[in-house]
Amino acid sequence: MGNYYTPKHEPYYDVEGIASWYGDKFHGKPTATGEIYNQYDLTVAHKTLPLNSLLYVTNLENGKSLMLRLNDRGPFIGNRIIDLSSAAAKALGTTEKGLAKVRVQYAGPANKKDIR
Secondary structure, three states, X not given: OOXXXXXXXXXXXXXXXXXXXXXXXXXXXXXXXXXXXXXXXXXXXXOOOOOOEEEEEEXXXXXXXXXXXXXXXXXXXXXXXXXXXXXXXXXXXOOOOOOXXXXXXXXXXXXXXXXX
């Protein structure tokens, strides 16, 4: 059987770990929220944090930071803690290496204006 992940409410979440990114292969396919994945949107996937949350992500290798909306589940490979959309990966400077050490901080639920 596979691994099971249970969504949970995390009022305080501040974790460092490895981020990866996903793009073309998933572009146009449904996300865990039901919306269609757009690799050009600033979004992120996490295994258990509440969907439609905001996460403040910092690339610890170059200091770049970004507020991202959590709209999908994953990553499900190794010890990675988040999957970035290709736009988010590009903005954070992680596309060349593919993986980056990041800090992820839960910033609360997204406002309706943040949800497309």
